[in-house]
Amino acid sequence: MTEQPQLTLYNSLTREKEIFTPQDPTRVTMYNCGPTVYSYAHIGNARAAVVADVLFRVLRHIYGEDHVIYARNITDVDDKIIKAATEQGVEISEITEKFAKIYQDDLAALGCLPPTHEPKATEHIGDMITMISKLIKDGFAYESDGHVFFDVSKYDDYGKLSGNTLDALRGGDRVGEGEVARKKNSADFVLWKPELDGVGWDAPFGRGRPGWHIECSAMAKATLGEVIDIHCGGVDLKFPHHENEIAQSCCANGHDVFAKYWVHNEFLNMGSEKMSKSLGNVTLIHDLLEEWDGEVIRLALLKAHYRSELQWSEDLLRESKAQLDGWYRFLQNIPTETAAKPVSNYDFKFTPAIFDDINTPYQISSFTVLQSQIKHLLENELSPQNYMRFSTIESLPKSDAECRSIMISQINKDLSVLSFYCNLLGLLQKDPEEWFRGGLDYDALVAEYDAVRVDALKAKEAGDMAAMGALFKRSDDIRDQVKAEGIVIESGPDGKSTWRKA
Numbered sequence: 129m130t131e132q133p134q135l136t137l138y139n140s141l142t143r144e145k146e147i148f149t150p151q152d153p154t155r156v157t158m159y160n161c162g163p164t165v166y167s168y169a170h171i172g173n174a175r176a177a178v179v180a181d182v183l184f185r186v187l188r189h190i191y192g193e194d195h196v197i198y199a200r201n202i203t204d205v206d207d208k209i210i211k212a213a214t215e216q217g218v219e220i221s222e223i224t225e226k227f228a229k230i231y232q233d234d235l236a237a238l239g240c241l242p243p244t245h246e247p248k249a250t251e252h253i254g255d256m257i258t259m260i261s262k263l264i265k266d267g268f269a270y271e272s273d274g275h276v277f278f279d280v281s282k283y284d285d286y287g288k289l290s291g292n293t294l295d296a297l298r299g300g301d302r303v304g305e306g307e308v309a310r311k312k313n314s315a316d317f318v319l320w321k322p323e324l325d326g327v328g329w330d331a332p333f334g335r336g337r338p339g340w341h342i343e344c345s346a347m348a349k350a351t352l353g354e355v356i357d358i359h360c361g362g363v364d365l366k367f368p369h370h371e372n373e374i375a376q377s378c379c380a381n382g383h384d385v386f387a388k389y390w391v392h393n394e395f396l397n398m399g400s401e402k403m404s405k406s407l408g409n410v411t412l413i414h415d416l417l418e419e420w421d422g423e424v425i426r427l428a429l430l431k432a433h434y435r436s437e438l439q440w441s442e443d444l445l446r447e448s449k450a451q452l453d454g455w456y457r458f459l460q461n462i463p464t465e466t467a468a469k470p471v472s473n474y475d476f477k478f479t480p481a482i483f484d485d486i487n488t489p490y491q492i493s494s495f496t497v498l499q500s501q502i503k504h505l506l507e508n509e510l511s512p513q514n515y516m517r518f519s520t521i522e523s524l525p526k527s528d529a530e531c532r533s534i535m536i537s538q539i540n541k542d543l544s545v546l547s548f549y550c551n552l553l554g555l556l557q558k559d560p561e562e563w564f565r566g567g568l569d570y571d572a573l574v575a576e577y578d579a580v581r582v583d584a585l586k587a588k589e590a591g592d593m594a595a596m597g598a599l600f601k602r603s604d605d606i607r608d609q610v611k612a613e614g615i616v617i618e619s620g621p622d623g624k625s626t627w628r629k630a
């Protein structure tokens with residue numbers, strides 16, 4: 129059996145690139161912070177989700193699909209959600225269910241696999257109350273004016289992930305307006321707050337709602353266990369969210385470690401500025417999908433290494449669309465006699481870039497190399513003379529047929545490796561015909577083209593020049609629309625047109 133390549137990951141906790149070694153290779157656990165569902169998710173959320181999806185795919189390849197447990201949460205209780213529901217006069221579930229479904233559909237359009245678990249915060253309130261009660265009992269948390277706070281001074285390793293020290297944090301409030309006076313230390317963070325606008329749950333420490341940080345700790349424990357292998361998320365969550373997760377989880381569960389590996393993706397920039405609501409440059413996934421195929425957006429998100437800032441622009445999307453068009457056109461022109469077979473344990477002569485800290489841009493560049501190799505073989509006559517250029521075998525085949533068979537085998541091998549990489553990246557997942565159709569139903573458009581031309585001729589005979597002009601304009605628009613997709617409409621002798629690729 130071919131030995132699997134090793135996966136290395138940059139661990140934000142140790143600030144080093146390390147060989148990934150799971151606690152149990154038959155149950156590899158991974159958690160990713162999902163959205164707060166009160167509105168549409170933005171492209172920065174998409175980057176975190178796509179990076180985690182590629183890692184999920186790589187882990188499934190190495191350890192087996194049934195042995196990787198991936199949880200991505202839904203935060204469906206939050207002050208913003210409660211206030212929006214109050215303003216609209218609806219239950220919070222009406223808002224959260226709507227935007228959770230939109231988020232799931234948007235990620236599916238980007239080619240993200242569904243996680244193993246997708247826990248909702250409201251389904252784990254009991255787990256949060258249990259964890260908070262344990263923290264109070266063990267002296268790591270305290271009650272104050274209807275609130276419960278985590279006492280950061282009781283956790284010696286606080287700040288280890290982010291590099292923040294308690295001395296540096298003592299100068300300001302990190303939790304919320306009006307809470308400083310209730311806390312022992314300004315860096316203490318809230319675990320439980322009094323109910324808001326009638327939204328709350330009964331707890332031993334008073335009716336209320338959970339703080340943001342405790343939600344992820346409780347959901348991760350419920351779905352994955354007390355100590356998990358990998359925790360993903362955007363670099364903006366490193367502090368305070370992930371730092372606080374570590375503190376409360378380790379203290380509540382009695383372990384020195386909450387997650388062994390922390391994988392953080394960098395910011396996404398809109399031009400020279402980081403995307404933010406205050407700057408008004410937030411781009412929504414939902415809006416982008418109205419103009420671009422999800423695979424175009426996915427490729428654009430993967431064209432920079434996840435630990436590098438990504439410069440987001442219209443040019444990046446256009447470049448990604450052109451690149452995908454080229455790859456799909458290449459696949460479309462592959463002879464039918466070739467048949468790539470799935471690669472499960474390919475004997476790699478070197479460690480693929482995707483296994484080296486999820487180096488997606490370098491791996492994407494390998495597509496071009498493989499494509500060139502295959503194209504070079506296909507464009508030359510498959511003869512013993514040309515075979516010599518590609519073979520290191522001293523004994524050449526005795527016939528053109530044997531030579532052709534060997535070269536086709538090599539082409540198929542290269543295609544299989546290309547398919548392997550594409551599947552790990554979640555790219556080139558469509559049939560080329562489907563891709564170039566661009567979601568358009570060419571048969572229906574051609575039928576409409578014929579129908580409007582018939583109606584245009586009838587209008588001409590009736591002397592209705594205005595109607596005739598409008599109908600012929602519609603037929604021209606249809607022709608231009610499919611032409612932009614690389615399709616030519618050809619008129620038939622019986623009045624029925626057909627379409628073909630240009």
